[in-house]
Amino acid sequence: QLQLVESGGGLVQPGGSLRLSCVTSGDTLSGYTIGWFRQAPGKEREGVSCISDYGGSTQYVDSVKGRFTISRDNAKNTVYLQMNSLKPEDTGVYYCAGRRAWGSVFCPASGMTAWGKGTLVTVSS
Numbered sequence: 001q002l003q004l005v006e007s008g009g010g011l012v013q014p015g016g017s018l019r020l021s022c023v024t025s026g027d028t029l030s031g032y033t034i035g036w037f038r039q040a041p042g043k044e045r046e047g048v049s050c051i052s053d054y055g056g057s058t059q060y061v062d063s064v065k066g067r068f069t070i071s072r073d074n075a076k077n078t079v080y081l082q083m084n085s086l087k088p089e090d091t092g093v094y095y096c097a098g099r100r101a102w103g104s105v106f107c108p109a110s111g112m113t114a115w116g117k118g119t120l121v122t123v124s125s
Contacts, residue, residue, distance in 0.1 A: 002027040002098050002114040009094060009119030012086055020081040020119060022096030030054060030074040032098040032114075035107035036081045038121075040092035048094070049081060050107035057105035063089070086123045093118040 008020040022034065030053055039045040049070040050059045058070050069082040079096060097112035 002029075002032060004096050004098060004114055004116035006094060006096050006116045006119040009121045011122045011124065013125050014087060014123055016086050016123070017082070017084045018086065018121060020083065020094055020096075020121075022079040022081075022116060024077045024079070024098070028074075029072070029077045029079075029098075031100055031102065033101040033104050033107050034070075034072065034079045034096060034098050035109075035112060036070060036079075037095045037097060037109055038090075038092040039095070039118075040089075043092075045095075045109060047107065047109060050105050051079065052105040053102055056103075059105050059107075083121070086121075088123045091121060091123050093120050 003026040005023050012018055035050040036048040037045050038048050051070045055072050067085045072079040095118045097115045099112045
């Protein structure tokens with residue numbers, strides 16, 4: 001079973017950048033589609049971005065397109081989320097999650113079988 005651990009969150013001013021990392025273990029990362037999700041205080045969890053098993057396909061929610069970039073290094077068992085031009089509305093706990101899939105970028109929260117515990121991102125002046 002895949003295990004995931006997020007890191008890289010913190011406090012950043014509006015307009016700043018952070019890079020989140022999701023380090024995996026327990027299984028071969030290349031067999032998994034990985035997604036980043038976030039949950040803001042008082043709001044439901046939403047999908048942010050997904051990446052297919054070898055990184056050939058990516059998806060983003062409209063609110064982060066052009067600002068966030070998802071990538072992965074299967075040799076390092078790590079998936080990244082580079083977040084630029086951060087806004088206060090990007091504040092929340094960010095989770096990475098995985099589901100076993102081949103060649104698919106589809107990553108609905110209900111279909112993800114392994115989740116990390118999250119890392120907090122706070123965008124505030």
